[in-house]
Amino acid sequence: MSADTRSRMIDAAVTALQHRGVAGMSFTEILSAAGAARGAIYHHFPGGKKELVSEAALRNGADVRAVFAEVPGESPTAVVENFLATVRPVVEASTAGGGCAVAALTVAPEDERLRQIAAGAFDSWTAALAERLLAAGVPELRAAEDLAAMLIGLLEGAHITCRAAGAMGPFEQASRAAIELVRARYSSM
Incomplete structure (x- = not known):
């Protein structure tokens, strides 16, 4: 049960990072989303918020890497098209205020450890x-x-530009350009 609580807290932290970033994330929000008691924070994360944020970003980073390692495709163009299809729902969430939990660490106030994790x-x-x-x-x-x-630059930039626009237009433009470039470069493969 203790491991489940810790895992739920990490999941809640990933969601909080996606929507509010490091600075906007609160323990109250994490505890409520995880269904955990107040004392659970320092029981599971004696290093406090920094430890919880680090664990959430490490897990999210590993989860995303696993997805990217399985992107299907028999040609470079197919891999790019399937990558774009895979990330589309995540970018769509950005139009409603979501974002990348890992990227949230890059704007943490002068925290070198968090920047290195990202x-x-x-x-x-x-x-x-x-x-x-x-x-x-x-x-x-x-x-x-x-x-x-x-x-990866397209994905991370799309999070920001689509969030700002409140629409998928920037992702659609970048996706079209990426596919055209890959087709032009690797069409004979």
């Missing part, structure tokens, strides 16, 4: 996509890594 997650996402792109026919590691980095 950087590690983004690097792992890029590596997972690069592996998929290599398997789908991108001929060089550097090209696969560059394309993967562009896709």
Whole structure:
């Protein structure tokens, strides 16, 4: 039961990070969403908010990496199209005020540890996509890594621009451009 409480608290922290960021996240909100008693915070997270935020971002980063490692596709274009289809619902949530739990760490007030956790997650996402792109026919590691980095940049930028617009237009534009670029570069594969 104790592990379940801790897991529910981490899940609640991921959601809070997606909607309010590190600064806007409160213990009261986490406890309520997790159905946990007040003393559970320091029982499960003796390091307080920083420890809870770190654990939430690490879990979310690993979960997203696992999804990206399984993006299907037999060609680079198919991998890109399937990646965009996979992230679409997450970006749609941004239009209503959601966001990326990992990216929330990058604006934490001068916290180097949290920034490093975010950087590690983004690097792992890029590596997972690069592996998929290599398997789908991108001929060089550097090209696969560059394309993967562009896709992660597209995703993170779409969170911000779609949230600001309250609409999917920026994602749609970036998606069309990404697919056109990949088709032009890898159409013979």
